Amino acid sequence: MDFLFLGMPKISSTGFLMPASPIRKLTPFAEKAKQEGKIVYHLNIGQPDIETPAGMIEAIKHIDFKIWAYTQSEGTPEYRSKLSEYYHNHGYHITPEDIIVTDGGSEALTIAISACIDYDEEIIVPEPFYANYNAFTCLAGVTVRPIRSYIENGFALPPIHEFEKLITKKTKAILICSPNNPTGYLYSRAELEALKKLVLEHDLFLIADEAYREFCYDGQEFVSPGHLDSLDNHFIMIDTVSKRYSACGARLGALITKNKDVHAAALKYAQARLAPPAVAQIAAIAAVDTPQSYFDKVINEYTERRNLLVASLNKMEGVFCSNPGGAFYVVAKLPIDDSDAFCEWLLDEFDYKNQTIMLAPATGFYSTPGAGKDEVRIAYVLNTNAIARAMECLEIALNVYPGRLLSTKDVHETIIH
Template identity: 50%
Template sequence: MPDISNRGRQMPASPIRKLAPLSDAAKARGIKVYHLNIGQPDLPTPASALNAIRDMDRATLEYSPSDGYRFYRENLVKYYASFDIDVTADEIIVTAGGSEAVLYAFMACLNPGDEIIVPEPAYANYMAFAISAGAVIRTVPSTMETGFALPAIGEFEKLINDRTKGILICNPNNPTGYVYTREEMEKIRDLVEKYDLYLFSDEVYREFIYNGTPYFSACHLKGIEEHVVLIDSVSKRYSECGIRIGCLITKNRALHDTVMKFCQARLSPPLIGQIAANASLDAGEQYMNETFLEYKNRRDFLIERLNAIPGVYSPKPEGAFYTLARLPVEDADAFCTWCLSDFSYDRQTVFMAPASGFYVTPGLGRDEVRIAYVLNNEEMDRALTVLEKALQAYPHTKK
């Protein structure tokens, strides 16, 4: 039988989705599963987007341009201007979600064997996209004790060698919820400029910063404009994960034109998704404010309730809608598996993402889970009761 590729063997299973078959099996047994594992918002998609889909008057669902419809890109220019990001429609490439933007950025910027430096824990799919490009992720660990603040810049510099091509950050961060300050971003800028690196900046959670820290984009950094690759998506801010619309922004024309070759090879981004995403720009200030306040309220409820469970600790995230929690177990992968396969309380259980999958360094995150606060507080309260009961019943809980 033919062999599987080395790339396929190296590709990690998603810590967010790998336990889904156990969740499905639990549901088949009549168990209610509280999904804390995935950043799938439960808030309503803007009515303007849904109406745009319902009111479509087209005889043919055609290919769109490979870089996306110009009308949408021009409207995105106005959206970014509201955050003091100066960009033109010709510097925006519409992609099939933020995931495709990251993948194409890596494919266009990195040769096989090239390295990028990433603070860990980090969004697990970055590792998968690097493997797809034949690149290597080098990590600088951040710690729960500091709230996952940016590690000392000297730790980044220790990793830089002749194969280093870039630094990747997520701000606000998934999975930690940390928000990088202007001062931290300027330290990264100095490193990017000194060593002539790319700066890949995933900023899909910019609307969700709860601590009053002003949003500071990589696009605000002076002197490295052609080094910056901004990654964005509508999935989270508009509860539109399923329409698969994101974008890649760069002022580097050679990089733009290279990314376009990959875009042309895949033909076009989703037609209906662009129509919905464009209409979402009319969602209005009230929609965004209500969404922001709901997630902030959920965060406050979750952290207080979570830290009241014996042996559990989570720092208070400053943005996005995730937190990492330390549990009184030695192996969170085994615990999360057990919750779905062997445990229920009042015919309920919880589905969490083991945090080890968000680290590259072996051994880190083994007693941690990522929790997405995408349930309302009533549901979250029940889920955390189930989590507390599970920790009481688990044979390997630390006393």
């Protein structure tokens, strides 16, 4: 039988529209640079070099089960009970029954969006925001309505009247991240009280990504919507052990809600994927008992790194960076024509003393087309010596980059106006 070759099947429209990660898409260029013998300083991704608490590692070493079995879809009773103890110590009133353990914070976000928002409905997100929010909403067919925050005021929460302009009959939720990825901004109690009033008035869900809860600097207070009253049926918290315990590979997160309908819907999604990772839950039970001295040391280390990074950036001609209150990222404004092209050029064409740096172009952290073209996200996840060398590379790179734009005077005028 003769067959007529007509081509090949086409991928789905969702597969076509699925955005590439701005954090990981430059990996082939980084690998090529390493193969050429260059030292690459990875400031592009939130993978800390801080050691995981010893208790987590020891718990894994002492596992003695004979069958590596499924756990309950919502997570083991032992872990959920221990996790509720952790939340109680941080000012929340959360029971084990409020918790669904997930395969990382990413799955918690995906489930929350899918369980709460219908196809073609809308979610408002202050931008710049964690790049994968675009991916999670794409999977669910949900439309992101971005609301801009700006580097001039450190990426503070936009005014509430700007949120109100975006609310329509299709608006179902507001998604925030505090301390923020990618900006490091830490929302104040007053900002969260204003958001609370808004979501209650318009009957919206408030989804809070709290992956960086532990990382607040200069004595600033961390406030969660979960610390405010009257939000039980509106608030959904997203959590993860990845950053708290420098355990990104554990892939263990949680979705927390007191809304019984949301919990029931989210549990069905959890059942469909069967179970969260068993070994990670064993390790995470031990992690809850990590002493405060561990976090004190980590906070001091990140504060030192942040101070060095921000000072180094603001000394460079044409560069501006605000001082973040939390997380371990900054967004810096650079005198460049295209952050995507610049970050690729750093890996593909540039080196200084056989060294270069990997940054994340900020365009991927915006939903607004064209935003972030002169901004990059920098993760201060390396030690201060490495950061100092990386900043030396960046300053040299900016001086020789073919697409360099603006003088210092022009940049400051741009920021002021």
